[in-house]
Structure formats: C-alpha cells, structure tokens
Amino acid sequence: MTMTSQDVVSVLGPVDETLVTEIIASGAAPAELAEAWAWINNDEALMGEGRSLPTGRLAALVDLLSADEDAQAE
Template structure:
C-alpha cells in the first residue's frame, strides 16, 4: 500500500537526521511536534541551507508547518501563534 500524494506520511526521527544531520534532541522533538511531513522538512531545510536551486523552484514564502520547522532550525524559540 502506498501513501497518497495528498496525504504525506508523518515525519520520523530518521527523516530528520537524514535531512538535517545531527541536531540536538530538543530540536528533533520540536520538529516532530510541529507536525510537519518529509516534504515540509525538506522545504524548511532548503531555506535554512540557502539552497538556491530548491528555494528558487519553490518561489513562495514559507508558511504553516514548514515555517515552524524553519524557525526551529534557525533557533527561533518564539513561534507565531496558530490563531
């Protein structure tokens, strides 16, 4: 059984380490708590890494869970309210 494109699988610890590399446990927990999926993690990490090819392909501002993950990666402890 394969995952639907409209419903990506949840992010795992292994996904985070494979994408971001070694980060502190608190950041891993915060990223998992953000509820992001692997695609949102990759998008946030691309912005964090300033990967021009990926960022220019996206051509939009980060928002939602990807923005939360980006803020975690940059060390911003103050997350915007969800409203």
C-alpha cells in the first residue's frame, strides 16, 4: 500500500512538506511510520519490551524523523 500525505499527517500531525515527501519516497507503509514514531518518542520502553533496534526501512524512517526533530530544536 502506498502511503499518502494524509497517512503521514495522521501519524505525525502537521509536518513540513519536504519531510512528507521524503517519508512517502521511502516506500514505507503507514504501520512502519507509526512504529518509527513510537521509537522516536519512547525508545526505552520499546527496548524494555525486548524489541530489536530498528533496521532497514524502519531505521531509515527513524533517521528521517530524528533529523526533523533536531532541525526543529535549533
């Protein structure tokens, strides 16, 4: 299933169009974006559950979201 701008906004809320485009271009599914968002916001709890660190497309999404958060913090 191809992710749409609406899918991205439904998970992340209002975000920059460039980020939306990069997320859609990743080829990720909405569920992968939701999981990446969970990692960004609560990685200690997920590791505590015994989940493996993100890899592949999920790791790429985490990197995109982390970079966006870093840019907003500046």
